[in-house]
Amino acid sequence: MRDRVNDFAIKLGNVNGTGSASANGLLMQAIFRMGIPVSGKNLFPSNIQGLPTWYEIRVNKSGYTARSLDYDLMVAMNSQTYARDIREVREGGYLLYDSSWPLDPDLIRGDVNFLGVPLAQMCNESFRDPRERILMKNIAYAGSLIAVLNADMDIVAALLDEKYAAKKALRESNHRALRLGYDYAQKHFACPLPFHLEMMDANSDKILIDGNTAIALGCVYAGATVAAWYPITPSTSAMDAFKAFCEKYRKDPETGKNNYIIIQAEDELAAIGMVIGASWNGARAFTSTAGPGISLMNELLGLAYYAEIPAVVIDVQRVGPSTGMPTRTQQGDILECAYASHGDTKHILLFPSNPAECFEFAPKAFDLAERFQTPVFLLTDLDIGMNDWVVPRLKWDDSYKPDRGRVLTGEEVEKLTKFQRYNPPDENHVAARTLPGENPKGAFFTRGSGHNKFGGYTEIPDEYREVMDRLALKHKSSAKFVPEPIIQIRKGATFGVITLGGCDLAVREALDVLAERGIAADFMRIRGFPFDEPVQKFLDQHDYCFVIEQNRDAQLRSLLVIETTVPKEKLKSILVYGGFPLSAKHVIDGVLKAMGKGEAPELTPVAAGGPQGPMDE
Amino acid sequence: MRDRVNDFAIKLGNVNGTGSASANGLLMQAIFRMGIPVSGKNLFPSNIQGLPTWYEIRVNKSGYTARSLDYDLMVAMNSQTYARDIREVREGGYLLYDSSWPLDPDLIRGDVNFLGVPLAQMCNESFRDPRERILMKNIAYAGSLIAVLNADMDIVAALLDEKYAAKKALRESNHRALRLGYDYAQKHFACPLPFHLEMMDANSDKILIDGNTAIALGCVYAGATVAAWYPITPSTSAMDAFKAFCEKYRKDPETGKNNYIIIQAEDELAAIGMVIGASWNGARAFTSTAGPGISLMNELLGLAYYAEIPAVVIDVQRVGPSTGMPTRTQQGDILECAYASHGDTKHILLFPSNPAECFEFAPKAFDLAERFQTPVFLLTDLDIGMNDWVVPRLKWDDSYKPDRGRVLTGEEVEKLTKFQRYNPPDENHVAARTLPGENPKGAFFTRGSGHNKFGGYTEIPDEYREVMDRLALKHKSSAKFVPEPIIQIRKGATFGVITLGGCDLAVREALDVLAERGIAADFMRIRGFPFDEPVQKFLDQHDYCFVIEQNRDAQLRSLLVIETTVPKEKLKSILVYGGFPLSAKHVIDGVLKAMGKGEAPELTPVAAGGPQGPMDE
């Protein structure tokens, strides 16, 4: 097998709560600093300590860093999962394990190269404190990996110095542990392995960031001042980040007081209630949650829709239904969010695909919420939100001014003979609102009960319907304002492929691979709902399209079928919903499976076809 | 104008809380007892006392008793709404009012005959107690109506005797008041009016009942023992009726103790939780609510779906979104119920069209819930639930045995080597469950978190997906078991008309009218979801269909588009959602409007077309 430089995948199997995360992150960050395109996926359990957890690193010089399913190197640090982990190594691949104890011979695979490093033994010899011995084992295997993968030792060393700048003792033990592993590997193995790293310069304009951090930063830049939330995985770190950024950027220089407030609510019903109350009162307010929270917010989301109150809701999707798998990723809340609440309701959705878009879409969400006086959902997922992604440096345009939508100032109200809350509407079917406390003439009565365009209570059918019809038109109008889809046309393309959110990288990689195999397809990544013309146009221009999404029920496809004029026979689903991030392989297999059946793929609508066959690892 | 016998509509405008309801009901019941097809619609406000309220009575010898929009006679008892009410009388129609005070000349219409009856004056003369004076005014106008409409005085008198059998004084004043109005009318007007009543024999095998009473009775016959609820209009009277029936039929003859329990929960989240807990423990349990309650139940409905626990939910729909118009009718919770909760979820829905089907479907709902171990929604609405309908006598088959689904007895469990909760599934993809407390070997652990087919906790994609895929197949399997659609084929029909629930009468009347005008259409009323073959077949057999429903967003149409293979271009919406019951006129206008546009109606899908033009009074 000839050498492969900067093009391989490794997987590390650990026990959670043993500190492996920092060692794995260290490695991934080092590769990033070496200027090489890289991704890291943390596959962790819903538990604090003691259960299996995995970390995957994919290195790819051409930038294909979606999750890869064939592993060149497995680092097996969890005896509970040895068997499973060893099975996953590709033929001819390598396995690094702790040889302090002999490996059960039954586990040995002839077609895999086993690299034993006596990690525990070495650490026990050179460290006293039991907790330290456990932690240092991780740094030690990191050291060995540096050797076998030819990572840059200076970069890693530098990272350790930065990380433990303040903690001398810790810094030194880390260096020592790193060396232990490194030296042992150099001494006992032919370093580097045939697949390894070499310096590149692909990351000079890039950063390493997770979506929750980026979205929180976006909320800070959007000028959000009120945040209300209830802790829930995987959204919690978004609010943690918002707090951290506010402490840094939102202390009033003179008084040292806070230009923000973060309220940990008693539950999600309260969280959305606080957002609604604060937005009603003129602040930019948001909440962050996950599926179960959205379910609980259903009633009040209908109130915000009907009473026309802005609200920004971040839904970091996890695997449902019910509690489901809280630490696994899915795109299963699309329909729930699009039509949240009883009665006729439609909401605005944004679908960022990576942390950079999380940052970019956050201010957009507030602008839309205030421009259209309605709830706006930022739908990310655990993969985007909690994993570190390599993305272009975030940019900020200092000329940005928040779009507060139609809000009348005290003076403007003063000029009116009479202020009417829902009348007259503008070309987007939005009426001007006033902010409480601004002007006596601006006072109005907000209600979730039947009201007419003046805001007055009504039970008269025509008056009720007049408002509801305007709301429908208002929602349609917002299509022009949501982020347009990303479209990539490929010459010779005979069909289209549609996807959203975190599927982006995997799908684009798959289309490149398929193209090489002579199957050319156009690409569209949808970034917002309601759907605007470009989406409709793409649908019209293709005889058929695959819709690739991470849920069982083809929710994006359903939304396209209901909310565009596309004949549904044109849309074929590829559904991957096991809870781990999408890989190009899923897409390629899915497309080939469908194509395989003849010239044009046979198109079984979901309702008839039911869930697709196994497409997950 | 030649005489019209048993074919007219009258409307009564009153102030709520003044006792008009009983007078109006009396009249409607009297007509029923005269053997004439009749309907009464109560259009009341969300308020206890003092606001406008209306009652409509339609009499039609051929049985067309859907709401009529042209009123031959208006009884205007509410000065607040005089202007509006007088405007609504059809040309050449009549208006009966209280002439104790002169009528504002501006209100007089030349094309309407005004019948003044000095009701207040007469009642003040012959009654002392002020409250009684107000109440008796209502009975007095009822008396006048009996005269002008030629209702049978003996029948009315008999009704009063039954009603006030125990209350002599009240009985007598009622008779007196009735006479006052009757005699005055006989003396001053040419009785009867050209449109009036004559005895028929259409009701000998019929009863007069509202849907909430009927559905409660159905729950009693289904063997429901646990009911948990939170009061909400328009579902409250369903639980009141269940309580009344239980007090009558569910007291243990020996001990006098209750063979049921009704728990008024602290909110709807608790109500559905109690239903889930009780069903998990083997009782037939249900809750009744309206849209806001469904929104609040979202999270736990997902738990019941995923953990596979039966639950029967009665949703008496009212006008949404949010609080909306609690005392008006709509079919706006269809999508919310079909996909309630975050993640991939699908539920079973039943759509009764009148009180008779409410009674019939209730046991069916429990059978389905237990057979498929999942939530089942009974979707009725305020019109069905709270108005009195003339329907065929209810029948009960004493050979009925509840279908408890796959529940293992203690003995059966005993025989197993090991009980596994979700394995093996039967041909409907349902696995057997055990009931707590039955047998030590039957113990299992229920969880809303990720689980495998054995019921064990899992975070393994394949295991998770295996269960989710089975749930999707299970839902599809239930299609064969939900009530099949009602289909009426008309010869020469060139298109189909699809509807559901309380739209039934109005749509069928409309199709008869259209047929007379040479426009023949086939009819299908959908009664359950998921959709079974007959629904698919009807869709396949027609070039295009109108879908008629009472909501803004064409929710049934959306469901058909997503969950069948019908090309959506085939489905054209007629949407009426002002909050009053549907009338044939809405349907005829809607169809003609669409047809008018050329030979075949131009078919604009809803997403493109947005809400339809005014189609409500």
Next chain:
Amino acid sequence: MPSINKPIATHPSLQRNALGLTIRDYEGSMSTLCAGCGHDSITAAIVRAFWEQSTPPHMIGKLSGIGCSSKTPAYFVNGAHGFNSAHGRMPPIATGANAANREMMYVGISGDGDSLSIGLGHMCHAIRRNLRLVYIIENNGVYGLTKGQFSASADVGSKSKKGEPNRMAPIDPVMLGLSIGATFIARSFSGDKEQLVPILKAAVAHHGFALIDVISPCVTFNDHNGSTKSYLYTRQHELKIFEADFVPPSSEVLAHIGQNGAVNVQMHDGSVVRFKGVPENYDPTDRQKVVSYLDEHQVKGEVVTGLLFLDENVPDLHEMNQTVDTPLARVPYQKLCPGSAALDALQEDFR
């Protein structure tokens, strides 16, 4: 909730408050509640209190949940900003409103169903946050709007109109509030405007969450005998422990403990609540004493009314969160956005 516009025929002779406004300027639309409903009397007291306090109408946020009681914000201070929200959710919505604009004065109207059943958790947590909110429970022991089911405040043995007794222990908002640290607790009776108005004024001045439980009989569903929330029963069992006057900031301040049962409590804004005839063993600023006094009398079936407990020294929502003095809704964007330079600097940490 429905409301009919009232003819605004201002009588010249009407008195004017500090803002030059007559009491008419604090009225709302005509009530659509049942004639005699206790809630309407509370509405009248609110109108009077705000007028006497000379609160600028548009600086008032009036919020409510759903219920007959929750309809009442439409019936007072038309010039205020109203929000008739969802059943049980007023506390979080008021919390958000308060968080966004600390300068306004908030009054939340709720019912015993709205607050003690569906909204119980929200109310308790709003109390913990001690936001400045005058929180009024119009307590009639039933769900009025849904036609008379027992609420969680119904006493054991109290009978429904049909004669069925309630069997579950009631939730008494006063005892509940005392057990979770409420900083202002009062109970009154809709029939007693003299008592209610000063309580409301003190509540408006209070530095935090003011919980006011007002027995407010439902004439349509819970005013029969057998009911412990009827006008008659309340009149017969009410025990007014003492009077509390509200003395606005201007007037001179008195010693903390005055003679013969007079207790004066200084409010944050300099105003003073003057308690008269406070019993020996009682101190409206001592939670423990209040609890045992109430325990003692309520077991006897007495309905103790008055401004029962007051603590001005607990930080409110904004102090706990050290927010700026400017309402967050009004902080200029420039102060909120760190700008591109900061972003570039920050991103060095993301490498």
Next chain:
Amino acid sequence: MPSINKPIATHPSLQRNALGLTIRDYEGSMSTLCAGCGHDSITAAIVRAFWEQSTPPHMIGKLSGIGCSSKTPAYFVNGAHGFNSAHGRMPPIATGANAANREMMYVGISGDGDSLSIGLGHMCHAIRRNLRLVYIIENNGVYGLTKGQFSASADVGSKSKKGEPNRMAPIDPVMLGLSIGATFIARSFSGDKEQLVPILKAAVAHHGFALIDVISPCVTFNDHNGSTKSYLYTRQHELKIFEADFVPPSSEVLAHIGQNGAVNVQMHDGSVVRFKGVPENYDPTDRQKVVSYLDEHQVKGEVVTGLLFLDENVPDLHEMNQTVDTPLARVPYQKLCPGSAALDALQEDFR
């Protein structure tokens, strides 16, 4: 919640209870909680209590919400029927279960987040319904599973791991329970099995809702100094007012008030709870006395533990609703369906 199967190697010498079962028969799967988590000690106490009570495993319904604490039902009595439900919703689900089958014994496990925030309203109303349910709050002052945010039971001034003080008044389940009529209230400490086991046994025997607040330190997020829910702090501030022994029905019954602070309370099933060393001014059956005693000591920062209050005379859910003795889930259908004849008769009223 995850669970690893434990090797079932029963040691012959293990004692057997009345059912002939060893304590191993009451164990569950291996815990996946952090080593040292207080919750695991509570699990051990539960195992012991059920074993000593000789409760048939399959007659136990073990329910929970969501949280580390709520994972624990998987770790005891594998032979029981378990339901790990949704966050905060265990009380209504347990209520439904109890309504359907009154013969089973129910234990509900919850956390301070699960019970005092999202589930607060449900818990309070379950208390009012007085259903037979042993309700255990595994109270660590934080949200463990979501990594250490303050819960509503965090004391004012208690510090987070990052050193931030909590500023909001805590909700003390004991005081709350006393204020809304709970019929069995206890507080204990996960570190004190001797105290917890008899309390659990009494709770199982109690005729109604048994509220047990157990301080259960979170070693990962709330066991540092500055925390008032740490092992150390609790040990230093715990005040055990008295001992309570549980005497099973068989044994002879003693007079209600014994000598030198002995109080015996007769339980419905004939068993007796024997209190030893009860202070002068205290009576575990007198709600008022309990309240003032706790008030007095808790202001001093003392954590009073023990079986604090007990009332056997309040009707439970089924008595309040006069349900039949047979579990409703088992009443034969013939008894439930009125049949066609009754239907025909009834319909005469519908004409």
